[in-house]
Amino acid sequence: MKPSNKNGLPELEPLRQAINETDQKILALVNERLDIARKIGAIKQGKGLPVVDFSRERAVLNKLQELNEGPMPDETLLLLYTEIIAASRRIQQPLEVGYLGPKATFTHMAAMKHFGRSTNFTPLATISDVFEEVDKRRRPFGVVPVENSMEGAVNLTLDLFQESDVRICGEIYLPIRHDLLSAEDSLDQIMVVFSHPQAIAQCRKWLGKNLPGILQNQCSSTSEAARMAVNTPGGAAIASSEAAITYELNTLADNIQDSTTNITRFLVIGRDKVQPTGRDKTSLLFAIPHIPGALHSVLQPISEEGLNMVKLESRPSKSASWHYLFFVDLEGHMKDEPVKKVVDKMRTLCSFVKWLGSYPVGDRP
Numbered sequence: 001m002k003p004s005n006k007n008g009l010p011e012l013e014p015l016r017q018a019i020n021e022t023d024q025k026i027l028a029l030v031n032e033r034l035d036i037a038r039k040i041g042a043i044k045q046g047k048g049l050p051v052v053d054f055s056r057e058r059a060v061l062n063k064l065q066e067l068n069e070g071p072m073p074d075e076t077l078l079l080l081y082t083e084i085i086a087a088s089r090r091i092q093q094p095l096e097v098g099y100l101g102p103k104a105t106f107t108h109m110a111a112m113k114h115f116g117r118s119t120n121f122t123p124l125a126t127i128s129d130v131f132e133e134v135d136k137r138r139r140p141f142g143v144v145p146v147e148n149s150m151e152g153a154v155n156l157t158l159d160l161f162q163e164s165d166v167r168i169c170g171e172i173y174l175p176i177r178h179d180l181l182s183a184e185d186s187l188d189q190i191m192v193v194f195s196h197p198q199a200i201a202q203c204r205k206w207l208g209k210n211l212p213g214i215l216q217n218q219c220s221s222t223s224e225a226a227r228m229a230v231n232t233p234g235g236a237a238i239a240s241s242e243a244a245i246t247y248e249l250n251t252l253a254d255n256i257q258d259s260t261t262n263i264t265r266f267l268v269i270g271r272d273k274v275q276p277t278g279r280d281k282t283s284l285l286f287a288i289p290h291i292p293g294a295l296h297s298v299l300q301p302i303s304e305e306g307l308n309m310v311k312l313e314s315r316p317s318k319s320a321s322w323h324y325l326f327f328v329d330l331e332g333h334m335k336d337e338p339v340k341k342v343v344d345k346m347r348t349l350c351s352f353v354k355w356l357g358s359y360p361v362g363d364r365p
């Protein structure tokens with residue numbers, strides 16, 4: 001008689017056996033990779049070099065994407081390899097990353113997307129705290145929001161670059177997807193919805209259609225809303241899918257935001273320079289003298305060098321009223337000749353230029 005498995009499908013048997021053998025090989029290879037990472041770690045430690053090399057990590061991921069012929073989608077490949085690299089870092093030294101908390105916010109999700117889940121994350125109360133932790137060398141990296149495709153710039157983050165010496169070493173794009181979470185089982189039990197005012201505003205149409213006239217209660221964050229939902233009979237929260245896991249809530253509806261193009265960009269801040277990857281961005285902060293045409297003449301070298309300016313934002317200067325600082329993002333790395341030339345030229349035209357960092361371009365959803 002042929003061997004049968006629990007489903008009574010004997011033809012599955014050899015395939016399951018093949019999967020077992022493949023898994024054993026994958027396991028052995030991942031452990032082999034970790035052993036190699038451990039050796040690299042020992043060399044780096046001996047030379048006083050940092051464990052993290054974002055440029056190398058990007059090269060590893062790019063190479064694998066190039067080699068991938070499927071059927072594994074690139075998104076899955078990136079998820080798997082982000083975790084394998086996280087484990088390879090961890091075996092060298094556990095990595096400490098601070099982020100704008102609380103737990104299960106979109107900043108937390110962005111941090112996990114970038115660093116992998118096998119990283120030590122600490123929620124911090126404010127954006128200033130994240131900058132301070134990195135500035136004072138209490139943590140090597142931090143993650144903060146910098147702009148949202150619908151709401152615009154996060155001014156506090158931009159302002160903190162004026163005072164701080166941290167460097168941008170990465171960017172993360174995350175689609176903002178809101179879910180309706182509750183300890184209750186169905187929508188008709190819901191009597192009050194908790195969330196951050198921005199999240200409530202972003203789900204206005206859905207709420208009007210599905211929970212018309214229901215009490216809306218504002219919270220300081222979507223995670224705080226999830227906590228309220230845990231403790232309030234008839235309560236629901238608009239929060240992230242991560243909050244459903246963290247607070248053990250049921251997802252009564254997912255993707256309830258009115259717009260499907262709501263994306264937040266986050267920055268990874270640290271203190272080390274990131275080497276060029278071939279697809280980089282450079283962020284600069286500059287001030288111009290109060291003379292006609294000053295901004296035009298500062299930006300002119302950018303187009304002359306054929307560089308793509310991907311962002312320009314102004315903020316009031318902290319030191320002088322009615323004076324402005326400009327944030328500009330250029331495609332390219334500070335080590336690329338055209339970027340270097342532009343920055344040299346800017347230094348002759350601006351009253352002040354600060355290089356905030358050159359870092360790999362983030363994958364846009």
Ligand SMILES: O=C(O)C(=O)C[C@]1(C(=O)O)C=C[C@@H](O)C=C1
Pocket residue numbers: 037040041051052053054056057060084085086088089
């Ligand atoms: O190549 C290195 O320097 C490593 O430490 C290995 C590795 C990896 O897992 O590929 C891990 C951490 C670094 O940030 C870069 C790459």
